[in-house]
Amino acid sequence: MPRSQPSAINPGAPAEPAIAEVPATPPAATQPAAAEPRRARQRKRLPPEERRLQIVQAAVAFFAEVGLEGRTRDLSSRLGITQSLLYKYFDSKESLLDAVFEHVYLGRLSPEWPALLRDRSLPLKERIFRFYCEYTDAIFRYEWLRIFMFSGLTGEKLNARYFTHLQQFALAPLMDEIQAAAQGERRPDMEDIWNLHGSIVYLGIRKHIYQTPTPDDVRPVIERAIDRLLRDFGIETGPPMAGP
Template sequence: MDGVVRPGRRLEPQARRDQILAGAVAYFAEVGLGGTTRDLAQRIGITQALLYRYFASKAELVEAVFERVFLDRLSPHWNAEIADRSRPLEERLRHFYRQYAAAIFTYEWMRIFMWAGLAGEALNQRYLSRVGDSLLAQLRDEIAAAGPYGAPDMEAMWALHGSIVYLGIRRFIYQLPTPDDVSPVIDESVDRFLAGIRRPQAG
């Protein structure tokens, strides 16, 4: 859905809200969070007054964009999959980061995330706090429990995480070539990280 309202179309309230939200995601990804609701309304073909019927303020609209682009992409299954010790740790880490990359490697996610950071918005801090507390801390604990590895600190976990996210930054922000299939690169990053924290064998 491109968010453009077609002339003569009458939509149910939820459909109209979804259409405005889709338009806002595309708009803010292109121009940044400094874009105005007046310009957004003009772009998607509605009045500013109609936009405010569905979102009482720009802050409320940005919050809805945050939920749609960032929070809705965090799978409720990831924590259980990370904790599934019937599977080797290495497999769990590779699987998680392949899924995470598939969720966030989009034009909208990368650009809105970068725009929000440059604007000093709290959205990034809230998102990263959630990722750190609910995902990276769990990954760290699973690595520590696996046996052959030393317990990494959170700085090491963020370094691994950042190396994966940087693939998306190269593709969507710097517009540099990246592999169509990033899975082998992700696997290599995970394996290199684990090799670096493996405990030396006794003797």
């Protein structure tokens, strides 16, 4: 079974990675117009730091699309560079993948979320709503969701690390606050929180993993999910707030 071209594997994937620096020079091998003397690939010499970043960004988009087993040759040809150049910047494919994990991981969890969630000067519903708006802004990305899923399936450490942080920075405060505000006799437990979380995250999974239609604006859906949970514990939710 000859491996199919990556572009064929996932036709629905977003166009090209947004790498501003590269003037999309297609690899010379692509259609050297019959008579034309195959023009050599224009060699572009970049400062190492810049090139390295460019490679990592492209690698994020690439591995998100085709999976972690994507071939280094395909990645390099997307970048318009030679495969061997990759090895000037990374010792091995594995270390490139580590850089990819690092890159998608960084900045994904805001350190301000615990404070936001615990800020009792705001209504609980508003805090949770704002948190999930920011959260989904951060993770409902093609690259992030798919790399996270790929790495989850192959048991990469990325996921365990992420869940630990998520628990600490978001889910734990979330549960504390809902517990403190709960009115009825049943107290929320962590599974109630996971239930809310899952119902929201599943929106992203539908969109970026299964590539199924989802609402353009997820905020009203998120708001309703929050309302449902809060009301279940007798907490006032107030009027709808999903404006612009």
